[in-house]
Amino acid sequence: MDLIAHLRAGLPAEAILTDPDVTGSYAHDMASFCAAGTPAAVVLPRTVEQVQHVMRTATALRVPVVPQGARTGLSGAANASDGCIVLSLVKMDRILEISPVDRIAVVEPGVVNAVLSRAVAEHGLYYPPDPSSWEQCSIGGNIGTASGGLCCVKYGVTAEYVLGLDIVLADGRLLTTGRRTAKGVAGYDLTRLFVGSEGSLGIVVRAVLALKPEPPQQLALAAEFPSTAAACEAVCEIMARGHAPSLLELMDRTSVRAVNALAHMGLPDSTEALLLAAFDTPDPAADLAAVGALCTAAGATEVVPADTPAESDLLLQARRLTLTALEGLKSATMIDDVCVPRSRLAEMLDGTAAIAAKYDLTIGVCAHAGDGNTHPTVCFDADDPDESRRARESFDEIMALGLRLGGTITGEHGVGVLKKEWLARELGPVGLELQRGIKDVFDPLGILNPGKLF
Template sequence: MDDLLVARLREGLPVEAVLTDPDVTVAYARDRAGFCPAGVPAAVVVARTVDQVRHTLRTATELGVPVVPQGARTGLSGAANAADGWLVLSLARMDRILEIDPVNRIAVVEPGVVNADLTRAVQVHGLTYPPDPSSWEECTIGGNIATGSGGLCCVKYGVTAEYVLGLKVVLGDGRLLRTGRRTAKGVAGYDLTRLFVGSEGTLGVVVGAVLALRPLPPPQLVLAAEFPSARAAGEAVCAVMTAGHTPAMLELMDATSIRAVNTLLHMGLPPTTEALLLIASDGPDPAAELSALAELCTAAGATTVVPADTVAESELLLAARRSALVALDAVKGASMIDDVCVPRDRLADLLEGVAAIGARHGLTIGVCAHAGDGNTHPTVCFDPADADEGRRARESFDEIMALGLELGGTITGEHGVGVLKKEWLARELGPVGVEVQRRLREAFDPAGILNPGKVL
C-alpha cells in the first residue's frame, strides 16, 4: 500500500513535496504532548498550494489512508500525532499573507503563517491580531484555528474563534468549501466557520482564513503583585473583575512556576511568594488603572505590589510568564501540561486542589494561568526514565481533570482534546453530546480518513 500511495501522490505533486525517507518522516510523527501514542507515517506531503492539498486528500480517500494535518506541531494534546501507515499533510509551507485590508480590518492568510509574523505584518498598518498563544513565535494560524487557541490577552481581547470570519477548507474527498464572510456582519446560513474552529483536523483541512484585525492598542504597562497564598490571589482576581476592570492581561504564577523560571532564566522573581499576579493595562491612562488595580490587590492581601515604570520592564515580566511552561518542563526533564478552565470564582479552589494532588502523589506540579478567564495550566513534572513516577504523573493528570469538572469547569480552554483528553471529553459532553458530535463528523468525513481516533 505504501508504494501505491506514494505513486498516486506523485501523479499530482512535485517530487520534492512527497517525503518518504524514514529519517525525515520521523520528525513529523508527533506534536509536543506527552503520554500520547505516535507511529511512523507512510509518507509526508509538504503542500504549497490548495490544489496540492486537494490532490492529497482525494488520493487518501480513494485508497482509504488516514490523514493527519499538521502545522508547526507545537500542540499539547497529541492532535497532530501520526500512526503507523498514516499520511501526514503538512501545511507549514503554505505561509503567505495574501492580503491586509486596513479599511475593513481583515487579513487573508494561508494556514502556515506564523502567529507572530502576522502580528508584526499588520502592525505596520496600525492594526493588531490579538490572539497570542505562548508559542506565538512558532505556532501557525492553521494550528491556532484547529485547536481554538487562546493566549495571554484573552481576558480583554478574546480567543481565536472570535477573529475567524471565514475559511477555505478542503474536505476529505478533495472538494473545496468556503465558509463565512469578509464583511463586518453576516448571518447567512449555519455558522460553519465556528464549527471548524477547534475541530482539530477532523472535519476538513483549513487552507485559507479571513481574520479580523483590531486597532493597535497603546503599549501596555504591567503590575506585579505578590500574595502569601493562592486563595488571596484568587480573591484579587475576583475583586478586579467585580470592580468592572478589563485588564489587557491578568496572569498568575504559583510558587513552583516562579522558582522554575528563576532557575532557568535567573530573572530574580520573588522566590518566597506563594502566588504572583501580573496585570497589564493598555488603556488611555494605564498608570491610573494600575494604581486602582494595586489597591484591589492590596485589599485582597498582596504583600508587595510593584507597577512597572516602563514598557521595557513590562516586557521583562511578560517574558517570565511566557517562559513558565518551558521552565517547568526542565524541572524533571518532562512534563504533562494540563489545560483546565474553571469559573473565575473557583480559581483558588482549583489551585489548592492541584497542590493537594501533587502532595498526595509526591510530585512537583506547577500552575500558571490566564487568571482573568479562569484558564489554568497545571504542569506535572516527572522523570520520563522513572516508570513509577510516570504512572503517578498520569494519575495526577486525571485527578486534575476530574477536579476541573467538579468545579464547574471544562477539560480544555485552549489546547484542544487530541488524544490526551478523549475519555474526558466524553465525560464532559455526556452520551447525547458525543452522539451529536460523531454524526457531525460523519457528515463532513463519511470515509473517516481525517485524523481518526482524535477528539472523539
C-alpha cells in the same frame, strides 16, 4: 497503482517525503503520553489544488490523513497514525491580503502567528490571539485547536477572529464558509464549527481573519501574595469591579521558585502567588493604581507597578519563563489545560497543590487568571516507570477536579489523543452522539485525523 504513485501523479517530487528517518520527525507534536504511528508519507503542498489531490487520493485508496501545522500542540492532535499521509501545511505560508479598511487579513494556514502579527502592525493593526508559542505556531494550527493566549482576558480567543475559511473536504471538494464582512448570519455558522475541530472535518487552506486597531503600549504591575486564595480574591475583585486588563496572569509558588532558580529574579521565597496585570488603555497608570489598591486590599505583600513599557517587559519576563523553568526541573512535563469559572480559581489551585502532595510530584501552575484557564504542569522523570504512572494519574485527577468545579478539560490546547476519554465524560452520551454524527457528515469514511477527539 500504489499510494506514492498516486500522490506523485499530482504533486512535485519535492513535496513528497518517504525516507523513514525524515518522516519519523513528523510523527508527533509536543505532547507527552500520546501514541504516534508511522506515516506512509509526508506531503508538503504549496497550493489548494495540491491539497485537493492529496484528499482525492486518500479517499480513493481509503488512506487516513493527518493534517499538521508547526507541531507545537500539546494534546497529540497532530500525531501520525500507522500508514497515514501526514499533510504538513507549513509550505502554504503566504499572507494574501491585509486590508486596513475592512480590518481583515487573508492568510494561508502555514503563516506563523508572530509573522502575521508583525505584518499587520505595519498597517497600524493588531491580531490579538497570542499563544505562548506564537513565534513558531501556525495560524492553521491555531484555528484547529481554537488557541488562546495571554491577551484573551480582554481580546478573546482565535474563534472570535476567524470570519471565513476555505476548506478542502475529505473527498477533495472545496468549501467556502463565512464572510469578509463585519456582520453576517446567513445559514448555520460552519466557520465556527471548523474552529477547534483539530483537522477532523476538513483541511483549512485559507482563512479570513478579523483585525483590530493597534492598542497603546501596555503597562504592567506585579503583585506578591502570601497565599493563592488572596491572589485569587484579587482576581475576582478586579473582574467584578469592571476592569478590563489586557493581561491578568497568575503563578503559584512552585512556578515562582522555578523561575527564580532559572533567572535569579529576586522574588522572595515567601511569595505563594505572583499576580501580573497589564493595561493598554489610554491611561494605563491610573488603571494600574486602581488594580494595585485592590491587590493590597486582598492581602498583597508588595505591589510593583511599571512606569514604562520596558519596565513592564521585565515584570512579565517571569511569566514568559515559567514553562522553560518548569521543564528544567525534570526530564519530562505534562501540561494540563483546565479552565474553571473565575470564582472557583482558588479551589482549582489549592486542589492541584493537594494532588501534587498526594502523588509526591512537583506540579507548577501558571494561569490566565482573568479567564480561569489554568495550566498545571506535572514535572516527572520519564525514565522512572512509577513516577511516570503517578504523573499520568495526577494529570487525570486535575481534569476531574476541573470538571467538579464546573470547568472544562481544555480551554485552548485541544483534545487530540491526550484527553479523548475525558471529552466523552464532559460531553455526555447525547453530546458525544451528536458530535460523532457531525463528523460522519463531513468525513463519512473516517479518514481525517482518525483516533483524535472521539
